[in-house]
Structure formats: C-alpha cells, structure tokens
Amino acid sequence: MNLTRRKTLALGGAAALAAMLPKGAAAATSEEWIAEFTGGADMADSGLELTAPEIAENGNTVPIEVSAPGASEILVLATGNPTPGVAKFTFGALAASQYASTRIRLAGTQDVVAIAKLADGTFAKASKTVKVTIGGCGG
Amino acid sequence: MAASALYGASGFGNWARLAAQQSLTQDQLLQFDTFGNVSLIHVTDIHAQLKPIYFREPEVNIGVGGNKGEVPHVTGADFRRLYGIEDGSPSAYALTWNDFSSLAKSYGKVGGLDRVATVINAIRADRPDAILLDGGDTWHGSMTCFKTAGQDMVNVMNALKPDAMTFHWEFTLGSERVNEIVEGLPFAALGQNIFDAEWDEPAELFKPYEFFERGGVKVAVIGQAFPYMPIANPRWMFPEYSFGIRDEHMQEMVDEVRGMGAELVVCLSHNGFDVDKKMAGIVKGIDVILSGHTHDALPEPVLVGETIIVASGSNGKFVSRVDLDVRDGRMMGFRHKLIPIFSDVITPDPEVASLIDEQRAPYAAELEEVIGHTDDLLYRRGNFNGSWDDLICDALLSEREADIAMSPGVRWGPSLLPGDPITREDIWNVTSMTYGEAYRTEMTGEFIKVILEDVADNIFNPDPYYQQGGDMVRIGGMGYRIDITKPQGERISEMTLLKTGEAIDAAKTYVVAGWASVNEGTEGPPIWDVVENHIRRQGTVSLSPNTSVEVVGA
Numbered sequence: 001m002n003l004t005r006r007k008t009l010a011l012g013g014a015a016a017l018a019a020m021l022p023k024g025a026a027a028a029t030s031e032e033w034i035a036e037f038t039g040g041a042d043m044a045d046s047g048l049e050l051t052a053p054e055i056a057e058n059g060n061t062v063p064i065e066v067s068a069p070g071a072s073e074i075l076v077l078a079t080g081n082p083t084p085g086v087a088k089f090t091f092g093a094l095a096a097s098q099y100a101s102t103r104i105r106l107a108g109t110q111d112v113v114a115i116a117k118l119a120d121g122t123f124a125k126a127s128k129t130v131k132v133t134i135g136g137c138g139g
Numbered sequence: 140m141a142a143s144a145l146y147g148a149s150g151f152g153n154w155a156r157l158a159a160q161q162s163l164t165q166d167q168l169l170q171f172d173t174f175g176n177v178s179l180i181h182v183t184d185i186h187a188q189l190k191p192i193y194f195r196e197p198e199v200n201i202g203v204g205g206n207k208g209e210v211p212h213v214t215g216a217d218f219r220r221l222y223g224i225e226d227g228s229p230s231a232y233a234l235t236w237n238d239f240s241s242l243a244k245s246y247g248k249v250g251g252l253d254r255v256a257t258v259i260n261a262i263r264a265d266r267p268d269a270i271l272l273d274g275g276d277t278w279h280g281s282m283t284c285f286k287t288a289g290q291d292m293v294n295v296m297n298a299l300k301p302d303a304m305t306f307h308w309e310f311t312l313g314s315e316r317v318n319e320i321v322e323g324l325p326f327a328a329l330g331q332n333i334f335d336a337e338w339d340e341p342a343e344l345f346k347p348y349e350f351f352e353r354g355g356v357k358v359a360v361i362g363q364a365f366p367y368m369p370i371a372n373p374r375w376m377f378p379e380y381s382f383g384i385r386d387e388h389m390q391e392m393v394d395e396v397r398g399m400g401a402e403l404v405v406c407l408s409h410n411g412f413d414v415d416k417k418m419a420g421i422v423k424g425i426d427v428i429l430s431g432h433t434h435d436a437l438p439e440p441v442l443v444g445e446t447i448i449v450a451s452g453s454n455g456k457f458v459s460r461v462d463l464d465v466r467d468g469r470m471m472g473f474r475h476k477l478i479p480i481f482s483d484v485i486t487p488d489p490e491v492a493s494l495i496d497e498q499r500a501p502y503a504a505e506l507e508e509v510i511g512h513t514d515d516l517l518y519r520r521g522n523f524n525g526s527w528d529d530l531i532c533d534a535l536l537s538e539r540e541a542d543i544a545m546s547p548g549v550r551w552g553p554s555l556l557p558g559d560p561i562t563r564e565d566i567w568n569v570t571s572m573t574y575g576e577a578y579r580t581e582m583t584g585e586f587i588k589v590i591l592e593d594v595a596d597n598i599f600n601p602d603p604y605y606q607q608g609g610d611m612v613r614i615g616g617m618g619y620r621i622d623i624t625k626p627q628g629e630r631i632s633e634m635t636l637l638k639t640g641e642a643i644d645a646a647k648t649y650v651v652a653g654w655a656s657v658n659e660g661t662e663g664p665p666i667w668d669v670v671e672n673h674i675r676r677q678g679t680v681s682l683s684p685n686t687s688v689e690v691v692g693a
Contacts, residue, residue: 053383054604057369063339063381101339109627131605133370134593 030077030084030113037075037088037115038123047124048074048116056106059132064112065101066126070119074100080110108132146464146472147447148174149439163229163246163484169261174474175464176354177403178266180259183274183431184453184551186308187284187292188568189495191248191482192553194454195518196436198236201623201693204601206413211435211450222438233456233479234436240516240556246481250455252295253487253495254480258458259299260488266462268353271301272360274431274451275409278320279308280551282567283502288316291498293324298491303327303349307365307372307409307432311573314377318344329362329407331392336381347392356403356465359396361425363389363408363418365432367607373574375659384414384604386421393424402468405429412450413603419443426470427461432608434520434550438477447473454553456480506564511674513561514681518554519569522598522610523621523688527552527569530680531666532615534673535652539579539663542636543587544615545653548594550608561674563667570654570667577654577663585645588631591619596627611688617643618687625692637687 028036051065066074066089076086089100104112109131116124202212213221215235224230232242233249262269277296278289289312296304303326310317321328321344331347334340341347348361366384368377393404406425408415411432419428420443428448436452440461451459457477464472499506519525528546535544552569555561582590590612597607611621620633634643643649654666674680 051387055367055370055383055607057336057374057381057383129605131596131600133597134590 028085030079033075033077033085034113034115037073037117041123043115043123043125045125047118048114048126050112050114050126050128052112052128052130054129055131055133059106059108061103062106062130063101063103065099066114066116067097067099068116068118068124069098071098071116072119073117074098075115076102076104077113077115078104078106078110079113081105081107106130106132145442145445145447145470147440147442147475148473149475163481165257165485168478168481168484169258171262171265171460171462171476172474173265174462175472177356177358177463177465178262178269179405179427179429179459179461179463180262180269180271181274181429181449181451181459181461182255182271182455183409183429183451184276184434185252185273185292185455186276186280186453186551187278187571188250188280188455188553189252189283189291189295189498191251191254192454192568193243193248193556194250194456195239195516195520195554196234196236197520197522199522199690201522201599201690202413203599203623204603206416206603210437210441211412211433229479229481230438233481234438239518239554243556247483249482250480251482251487252299252455253492254482254485255455255458256299256488256491257485258478258480262460270303270351270353270358270360271299272405272407272429273301273304274407274429275304275306275364276308276431276453276551277304279311279572280568281571282506282564283499285567285571285573286502287498288312289320293320294498295491295494297325298494301326302351303329303360303362303407305329305362305364305407305409306333307368310368310377310380311372313573314379317377321345327360327362329360330364331361331389332366332382332385333364334381334383334385336379339381342380348396350396350399350401354465357400358403358405359399359401360405360407361389361392361396363406363410365409365608366414371607371609371657373657373659376573384410384418386418389418390422393422397424403427403463403465403470408432411603411606411608412448413606414608415448416441416443417603419446419448427463427473429459436477440473440475445470447475449475451477453551506562508563509560510563510566510671511561511677512679513555513559514557514679516554516557517561517680519552520550520610523690524613524685526682526685527554528613529615529682529685530674531570531670532613533682534670535577535654536615538669538673539577539652540650541579541616541652542638542649543617543651545590545651546613546615547655548598548610548612549655550610561680563671566667566670566674570670572655574656574661575654575666576656576661577652577666577669578656578661579650579652579663581648582651583645584634584643584647584649587617587643587649587651588634588645591631591634592628595621595630599623599630600627614687618689620689620691623690623692633689
C-alpha cells in the first residue's frame, strides 16, 4: 500500500456522500429506525461488513467502516446513544464501491448496528459491541 | 498436540529432572539439540531490569470464559502437576509461587541482561543466524530508564543485536521521544496495528513486517504492538497514534507476506496470551506467535490449529529458544525450550556487564541508598493484591491522609525477600513511570464502584478481545466482594470502609489517593517519593496478610 489516503486526498481524490441524520428524529428508538428503513423485512447476516474497534480509544470519536458490495443504502445506528441515528450512506448507480467510513460518538459501551439495502432489495445487518471504558492499569 | 500434523517437542522436561540432582550448571540450562533450519530467540517484557532480581510468579491468575482453568491461568501445585514439576525443584522456584522465600535463598536471583547475553551468544554459537526478537516493554521500569528516557535500555539492547522489536510501555516516553529512538534503531521496529490516529492508516515509522532469509528459509516477522495503549496508558502522551487488535489487517499482512514468498510467518506480539490465542483461531497462516504483555512463562508452547504460541515470562527471567523445521514452504515441526536465567549459574557476558555498569554509574549512589528493610516478602503479581501494592497503598493512605488508596494492577516489578534491605532502586522498580504523580481527590462511593466494575471487566470479560491485560486495581482502606462470573456492573458488592467497618455509601464522598492516572494534568508528588517517605518512617516494613477482597466464582 504505497498510496496513502492522506496523499490521495491531497491529490483531490474521493469525496464521501454521507448524510448525517436529522436531529428531529431524536425520539425514535433503534427498533423504529430499523423498522422504517427495512419496512419490517428480514435481515440476512451476510453481505455487509461493519468494522469497529473492540474497545474505543476515545468514545468521543470512534472510527467505523461499513462495506456492502452492491448496496444502495447503509444505515448506521449507535443503539446505546440517546439519539441512535448516526448516518445513512446513499450510493448512486455510478459509485465505484459501496464503502464508507466515519467517526462516531458513543455515550458508553453499546452495540453499533449497520443495515444495508442490497442490490436485490433485500437487507443485511451487522452488529459489533464497542466498549467505552475509563481505562488505566496496563500490564 | 496429537491432533496436529506438527511434530513438536519441548526441552522443559530436561531441566525439570535436574531437580533430583539438586545442582544446576550453565551447560544443563543451555543444553539443546539443534533442530531444523531456523532458530528464534524470544525475550519480552524486560521492564528495564538490567540486573538480576527476584521475581515471584502469581498465586492467583483466574481465567474466564473458554480460558477457565486453561494455561496460563494455572498456578502453584496445579501448574507443577500439569508439567510434572517436583516441589522444591529449580523449575518449581522459577515457575510457581510456593515457598518462594526459601527457594529463592537456595537458587538465587534471576535475570540480568549480561546473563541473557551469554544465553543468546550460546544459541548463536549453535545457530549463527538465529533471529532475536524483543516483544517490547523494554524501555520502561527502572530509575535509570526513567532518568535517561529509555537510553540505558536502548544502549544495552543494541549490544544484544536484536533483529526486530514491538512495543507497549515504550510509548509512555511520549511520541516525540519514541520517534527519536525508533528513527535511530539498528533493527526493525514493527507493529501492523500501529496506525496514524488522524488518518486511520498504517503509521509510516513502524513497518508491519520484516523479511529475514535464514537457513535458506524466507521468514516474515509481523509485529503486533499492545492493542490498548491509548486506553490502558495516557493517550495524551502519544496522540498521533492509534492501535487496536485489527485482526483483519493482520490477515491482510499474513496474506501479503505469503504472497511475497514467506515460508515461515512469525508474529511478534504484545497482545497478551488470551488475545493471542483468540487471534490465532481467527487469523489463518501464522506459524508462530511469540506472546508478550501478560508476563506468563510457559514451559511448552500452546497449540491453536497449526499455530504455536510461545510465552517467555518477564523481567529478564527467561529466554525462549524455538528451533523450527521449515521445508517446502511449511513449518513441519518445532523444538522449544524456556530457558530460566538463574543468575548464579549463568556466567555474565563481560562486555554487556560493563556496558550495564556504565549506564548505572551516574546514578549509583542514588540507586544503592538503603531506605529501610522488610520483614516480609514483597511481590506484586496476582489478580487482586500483592504485598508491594499493600505497602504502596499504606504509603498513600498515611502520607496523603486518605480514606481509600488505589494502586494500578500492573504486572511488572521484581520481588524482595524477608530481611532484605529496601533500596531506592527497589522502590523505583515497582513505581517508575512517566505519569507517576500521586493524586489526592474526592470520589463518591458510586464512582468508586464504577471504577472497580470497569477495571474488573477489563480483566474478567469472557471475550479476550475485550480484555486489556493487567490485574485488578489494588485498593487500600476498603474491602469488597467480587463475583467473577457476573457481567459488568454486577461483579462488585459489599464495599466496606476498613477503618470504620461501615458499608461504602454510594452518595457519600471519600478522600481517595492514588497514582498512575491516565488523565492529563494530574497533580501530586511522585509516587516513589511518597513510598520512600513512608518506608523511611517505618524503618522496617511489616505487613499483615490482606484479606479485604473476597473472590467468588473463580
């Protein structure tokens, strides 16, 4: 990997297409978010990869990545936050890859959940527990 | 081991049998029938111990989840039974805690990098192109290391000529100093999981892996630094760096080196043993994991699939030699020996001995000053408390006039025997760090419980990937009950203020003194001064057994 992201960006490379979700939806629970996104459809457990650290280095800015080949949309939820909605990524027909990364704020140890709407209209779900700890005491 | 296609043997049985002879020689300790075509030499978690020391292994080391009752969570008589070690033998002294004080008098101190040098030289005499790998926690842990910002260790380790190294406590020197040292290292500084925090991509200064052509074999060594550095240690000291286990990236690196023709893939790891075991089951294609961080010393490798995991102890007490037979791009077998460094048996290498003395000379008077004496064995290792920590907590309670004291559950720090003088060097050996301010603050009973629950989950979470290594925070002035099997938030109960016998009130405020806070701007005198003043006042230290922690579910 000789071409780093920092260099790519310096060359004026890619730009992400992400919409931070509106705060007005604050009252909605994770279940309501999921129900609205999927319309209650079943979610497969393959077809979507969610990458997140096991233990957050800093709960205020936790790097996460989602990748779902062929997906048109990916919804990301922080299920333990007062406002679970984090982001919805929309990929147009000309998107070269259905991949996105961002940093999210986590109020405490919780499951981060991602749901993708795949090319065939079905849904996939991935979940990962991210621990937010006060730390200290290394070996 | 039977289920594997690998042929393996461990030289441990040889030195276990020396028990009967009650005599040890350097030749016996080094005896090894050279095997295969590649030799690895592993040292790890030296914690700046240049000189011979005593080091008592833990009495309590509880495994959880799938690791309950599995090595390295086996101690004392169970450990001796597992490996066929006779009571009172040299191996019993080196690997278990029982009768430590009396066995220490028979068998003497362990470690010393001049003795380690002799062992490395002897292995290189057998196999000149053996690969020497340092698992990290090398540039931390003593007064001279602190005062020279790691330079004493760099100078001595360079004389041993390692081929590669990975990292943990090194980063607590601050990223500027780490960068400065690493840029000048005459060997590879590795860490596939050391990332640039801002860009979340591999840090340029640390290579993920290094290739070595040895015995006609293409060997790739992949580094794995301590994954939880910014959590277990102060993030503000190295804000440019991010870590994590990153096992997907580890798999990419393994695939990459295999694609480049690696016939043997070695992971030099500071994950900690249980994390390495889990990683070995997830990442495919690693032949050998040289495991560090959790300070376990195991006389035989542990096999996960076709990966062998080697644990080589701490504080310079052991060197592992691993000979491998690599043919047709495949590891066909291994021969392994955990070599205990009995300081009175192994002749020091004169060059390294004088180099060590050179590093210490400017500080000799400070190091050697006797501050007091101890009537009791002072040790640290164990999941809940050690007598060194009891002494440190007593010092915090009295010198800082606190209700409750907290001391970090670190695993480094040598032992002292009953009757020993306590020198300033001894105090620094168990307290030295770049964020050693002894704070004094107020905490509610509720917050104290939150801290205990948080730390307990970092040790006893059933999933190793959520464990940071280290032991439980040591508490002075307060007792509690812990149920290992419960989830976070429910493990700790019956918190009691010892001086009154009253239950801790969640809403009430208590004065708490502690040290090693990961928060920036922590104020207070250095912990080594606090402990020194306390010991000076005591003259001779005498400790009553600590029965304040009740452990359930182990």
